[in-house]
Amino acid sequence: AQTVTQSQPEMSVQEAETVTLSCTYDTSESDYYLFWYKQPPSRQMILVIRQEAYKQQNATENRFSVNFQKAAKSFSLKISDSQLGDAAMYFCAYRADSGGGADGLTFGKGTHLIIQP
């Protein structure tokens, strides 16, 4: 079974600084997809960024970028110029198709990001 590990239960960063959230995963699949979701106190789940495993280029979305290391099974999220609105729980997630048409997302346990003003 696939597992996703987020080793940092909580991270704190000063406003305007850069922070990196770690994620590792375990899989025997060669084709899969990785995601970072943000969950603010409102409980809403918001997609931050996604990466296809077959793409070598790291995905970027404005201030958010990933460092995808396929051989190491690592998928970290970098947030540049941190803003107060970035404060939230961040979940790393994995998705593949094991033959049934589509599997669900496997989530890590989350990292609580605190932004210090």
Added chain:
Amino acid sequence: NAGVTQTPKFQVLKTGQSMTLQCAQDMNHEYMSWYRQDPGMGLRLIHYSVGAGITDQGEVPNGYNVSRSTTEDFPLRLLSAAPSQTSVYFCASSYIRTGLNSPLHFGNGTRLTVT
């Protein structure tokens, strides 16, 4: 532009009671799923469906039933609620035909308390 609609937002049940959490999406997504979120556990997949008439179990299916009679609706049934089912429940849907990188669209969640 409703997206994924979950009802109710909050629910309190007594042990042994049954109830159905409703989920509807208006985006013509083939894939629908239910997750539960518990503190320190992330989100765990309960059941999912890749189309009308097709359902399958996820990581934590025990105590829950689902059915998918239409593309739009994917209700989650608790037949005999237990305190261990106290959690926040999310319904999520996505396309399949455009690829598995299609993002999941989440409902706003249902907070269920079983006493």
